[in-house]
Structure formats: C-alpha cells, structure tokens
Amino acid sequence: MENIYSNIYSFNKKVLKKTVKSLKQGNLAGLPTETVYGLAGNAYSKRAVRNIFRLKKRPKNNPLIIHYNNLKNARQDVSFNSDFFKLYKKFCPGPITFVLKRNKKSKLSPISTSNLKTVAIRFPSHKVIRSILKLTSFPLAMPSANFSTKLSPVSAYDVYDDFKENLKIIVDGGSSKIGIESTVVDLTGKPKILRPGIICSKEIKAILKKNLSNKKSKIKSPGMMKKHYSPGIPVIIGQKPKKIDHAYIVFGKKHKKNFNYFNLSQKADLKEAASNLYKIMRKIKKYGFKKIFVAKIPSSGPGKAINDRLIRASK
Numbered sequence: 001m002e003n004i005y006s007n008i009y010s011f012n013k014k015v016l017k018k019t020v021k022s023l024k025q026g027n028l029a030g031l032p033t034e035t036v037y038g039l040a041g042n043a044y045s046k047r048a049v050r051n052i053f054r055l056k057k058r059p060k061n062n063p064l065i066i067h068y069n070n071l072k073n074a075r076q077d078v079s080f081n082s083d084f085f086k087l088y089k090k091f092c093p094g095p096i097t098f099v100l101k102r103n104k105k106s107k108l109s110p111i112s113t114s115n116l117k118t119v120a121i122r123f124p125s126h127k128v129i130r131s132i133l134k135l136t137s138f139p140l141a142m143p144s145a146n147f148s149t150k151l152s153p154v155s156a157y158d159v160y161d162d163f164k165e166n167l168k169i170i171v172d173g174g175s176s177k178i179g180i181e182s183t184v185v186d187l188t189g190k191p192k193i194l195r196p197g198i199i200c201s202k203e204i205k206a207i208l209k210k211n212l213s214n215k216k217s218k219i220k221s222p223g224m225m226k227k228h229y230s231p232g233i234p235v236i237i238g239q240k241p242k243k244i245d246h247a248y249i250v251f252g253k254k255h256k257k258n259f260n261y262f263n264l265s266q267k268a269d270l271k272e273a274a275s276n277l278y279k280i281m282r283k284i285k286k287y288g289f290k291k292i293f294v295a296k297i298p299s300s301g302p303g304k305a306i307n308d309r310l311i312r313a314s315k
C-alpha cells in the first residue's frame, strides 16, 4: 500500500539522516519508542522545548522526560547514585524513567524540567530512537506525541491523528511493543514510584533490596494529574454495558465473544493487556461507540499500571 501521508516515513538510513538533520535545526519529530510514540526535540534548545509544550498544549509546570543513548551523555546533566546504577544495570535500555538531581553544569533548557532541580531521564530501547540518539550531540526531550490529557499514541498514524501536518517528520517504527508509558521512579530520596508501568514495584524492590516510599509526592506532573489518558468518551469501571452503542473492555478467557466486547488479553496475560490497552480504546472510539465500560482487571504486577491509566481515563 502506498503511503498517503506525506510526513510519515518508514525507517531507513536516508530517513535517519533526514530526521537527525531536522532535529539539529531545532524542529520536532514524532518518533517510535518501545513504550509509546514520543514528540521529540533537542532538550538543550529553548525553542525546541517551548514548541513541544505549545504543540501538545501541555501545562508549563509538567516537566518532560529527557532521553539519552548512554550513561556518559546523561552524566553531564544529572548526578547518579547507587540505586540508579542497580536499576540501570537490570532494566536499561528499557521502559523505566529515573528522577535524579540536576547537575549545576547541565545545559538542559530549564523549561524542559519546569525549572525543577530534578531531571527525569530514560534510556529507551527501540532501535529507531537509539540510532537517532547516537547521531545527535544532544539528548531528546520527549513526552508522548499526543495532545495533553488524551490517549498516548502507539503507532505513527496515532501521532498523525493529533498533529496532522504540524510535524515535518513522523517516523514509522511499527506499533509500540509495551504500549503504555514508562515506569517513573524517583531516586532523589527514598525510592518512590511516581507512575506505575510494566516494570512493577515488586521487581524494583527486589533489585534495590529495600522498601519503597509510599508518601504522596509534591511534584505536579502529567502522569500524576487526575484526568489523563482520556479517550474522549466516558469510561465507566466495574459495570457492564447497558446499550448497543456501549463498548465493553474485558480481560481473560471467561468472557464470550460479542460485537461490543474487546478483550485486552484472552489468555489473561497482563503484559499483553497493557500493550493492547490504548490500541483498543482508540479502536472503540473510531467504531463510534458512545461509552466504554470496563470489567475488573487484576491489579497485580503490570495490572497496577493498567488500572492506573483506566482510573485516570474515567475522570
């Protein structure tokens, strides 16, 4: 099939060069990662970072995650600690974000971190984003490539749905394998999960060999906003659909097949369920259903992240 979108590119060497050049000029690009698609810009450039907030309609007090290719580059902007090294060794590159103290000498645009003394950093594993980061001399500030408070994109076409021709380049790297945003862990004090993800608190606890903090955090950030991840139609949890134009999100074997039933994972696999969550919510919206009802989903492991996104989507 011919690509009818003038700004969506399949990844190859030529597109890699074109994307890096465009980012160096201060432009933004829609890029694939293993979690969700990101809206990327030079984190050292005030103009690029400002444009990320503007395009996403994101409140200025919601800091961006900064993406790096390796430790050497990240070290210029943040101070590492022993908890960080333990988690880095086990999970990176991958779907986990670390909040660390900002270095005095850091060149990060202060707007990117909402003027905080902390920086959230991630080392993504997707081969497209890694090959781009290898060729830029700067890290990429990269929130999800969608309008603030809406559903995150898991394909290049999802990115196009929100930003249309406002982006010069959207790189198609296939559908995002993980399908929900990274786990965010604050390592500036007693380790604390700020946003649950596929890598769950149990795994983090096991690596750090200590308990995590469950105190309420003061930092205001998008993943922590009550209303977020909204599909644009009402989401009702724990009830069954009542009308023909209501969709039902279910999980596991016991649910029968029905035209308005959407199973996150027939085989009751929570990782598979997470990877299907946004895809299915977008599909339901496109089919024209007016409301989404959701069956009970287990809250163990990745289930905690799924329920977190569903509860916020229902606000």
Ligand code: AMP
Binding pocket: 063, 064, 065, 097, 099, 113, 116, 118, 119, 120, 142, 143, 144, 181, 184, 194, 195, 219, 221, 222, 223, 224
């Ligand atoms: P998003 O860009 O939507 O994936 O969300 C970014 C997440 O990273 C937020 O939910 C925060 O939890 C966290 N975050 C980003 N930057 C910082 C920072 N400088 N300090 C603390 N948390 C941050």
Ligand code: MG
Binding pocket: 143, 144, 152, 222
């Ligand atoms: Mg987001």
